[in-house]
Amino acid sequence: MSPYSPRPTRSAGLAGAAAGAAALALLLAGCSASPSDAPAPGQASSSDASADDATEDTGAGHGKIEGAAEAPEPPLHLVSIDAGGSVSLLDLLDGTETELDDVRAPQEVSTDGRYAFVADEHGVDVIDSGAWTWDHVDHFHYYRAAPAAPGSIAGEGVATIATGMLSTAGSTGVFFPESGEAVLLDNGALSKGEISETLRLEVTPHDGLIAPIGEGALVTDANRDGDIERLRAVDAEGTETDSIACVDASGTITTRLAVVVGCADGAVLATPSDGATELTKVAYPADAAPPATEFSARKGRPTVAGLGDGSGVWLLDTREQSWRWIAMPERPLAASAVDDETEHLVALAPDGSVRVFDASGAETAATEPLITDADHDGQVSLTVDAQRAYLNDPASGVVSEIDYADGARVARTLESGVAADFIAETGR
Template sequence: MAIDAAGKAAMLDLLNGTETQLGTVQPPERVTSDGRYVFAANANGVEIIDSGVWTWDHVDHFHYYRGEPAALGTVAGGGTAAVATGLLSTAGSTGMFFPSSGTAVLLDNAALSDGTISKTLRLDVEPHAGIIAPLGDGAVVTEADESGTAARLRAVDASGKELATADCPAAAGTITTRVGLVVGCADGAVVATSDGAAPLLEHVPYPAGAAAPATEFDARKGRPTVAGIGTDAGVWLLNTREQTWDWLPTDTPVLAAAAVDDDAGHVVVVATDGTVQVYDESTKERMATTKPLMPKTLASPELAGKVELTVDGGRAYVSAPAEGVVFEIDFADGARIARTLELPTQPVHLVETGR
């Protein structure tokens, strides 16, 4: 699914090529998806679109579902929200943190699947660039220090009661794996888990002499190993099962990166020179690279920051907003460009749904 600069949303079915127009949202500053719902955040709230396609992960197999796409409505709030999703689109919850107001809410995913926006939890804290991320029946929410910077994590239950805490200086970036919830910190990450008892917040420090911290994470949905990028020419790999970090140096600085976390250990990187590179997680060797793919996009500082990468079990998808296309790349076959997709609208914001 793509949303252009004016907020026009449209979807392309990768199986049969069917195009679907989804109407218009307010021009978003940030777009997030859990694989079904699309959360388009602007300065005044988050508009939600149900793509109508989703997957239920049973770990050893998957069930795939299809319904009708629909616009579900808006969650109003102050400032461009940080949205944190879970593993399932029809169960659990989705977190939204509004930085200008300090409002943190959880939405009921089961209600969303019925077309209803229902808040199961609302917390009002000091305004800051924060996070609320679902964990079990509750959530993990950031707390600001005296300077207004997220510095501490609080695990709360469904009523908002505090159950556990952990320090997390300059908290930024979150992702949920099958192991647990990850929140990035200036000195490493916190991996939060909950098995129905008291939540456990475990600090995973960076190795001594670490490079710049990761401020965002991405991976094939649910997989234990995630890729984190910061400002250096390289990618952090966090194994949430082993609770270990590994540094993967790259030939060029990185725009986006995602860990496939398959048997071959593929890590896909979009470099600042416009190439898509594939690395071996174990050997750190570059296995393949494409030619530069997006010269027009990289010539625009605004659009260069909008390049999106998403990976699934067999393909990587990379948006080139200025060129108006999305590249489908077979990362296991020498970074071969399998298809160049033209979506019904300019892919300034891109998400992959149905996964």
């Protein structure tokens, strides 16, 4: 294993800037808080409610669970999974490594910043890294607990996972395309090592999604041919409460301001409002590039990167409800919006190099190629946090840690006892 040096702690400036926008994180998990940001579209002001009142309403206790210890900084970890399902958990602060129980051979791996969801054609295994951050309006809480394996969710077809802001409250959405089952998992139960489904809907099989919001969810609705035509907002019992046209819906992400779902003609922003869900379409500008079909960003940030078939990246600002196109010579393999004070955009170019762009779309830094074979059986993942980006090279089994704000410097090359065919960064 390579030697490790502790990461620097998050600066007070970054922590303060992020905390000021945290209110809707609680709201999207099914509670209300007092934000310093303006309310989201259609959201009534909650200035008469304190942050502590909001947390008490959820019963979540600032994100702490029995047996967890509070940490002074984000307890960042890297979950590595090889093509056969062997799992390793690497502490990015002190370099210690823990081998975990094997999981199914992955076809896709997703994360919410605490759990890794490992999917194949017949279900999803859940890995609990035991490391998470609770976003609490004007400050953060950080926790460590023993890693665990809560269990599995059955369904047919490689599932699409949609996560919320908080790992100990709200829900996680799991959609199985072949069986047409849309499932909500209770995050509170998941944090205690239990798989508890609060909702399972049977719909027309299609490549769809279920995205949690409040006590309910957004669910794609397809015709008999499996073509998606709209999004349905449903309550905790699965009863439809509203809907909106969303042809070819694909890709979802949750920010502090809204749940985002991509459509052929724009994106739907969903926000809780007086016990209901308000749905707003943000249309693409005229003569737009091809639509975004996947979204990525530093967790919770209001501006997200969208990738589709075009040679470039869409930036969707959920606060301003606007799109911006960043043209590039070729379509990136991956891209993620950091949206900090300098609004970095981090992208993986087809040659395997990581490139950094500023708010104007100008390239400010780049690495040498770090991917040796993008067609390997693993899943190339580019993930970002407040200070670093992580990129795995499935062909070599190593992970590059990149300081994107410092000239895209490769700060460390991380190796573990398990080849990093698939990775997930947790503790965020």
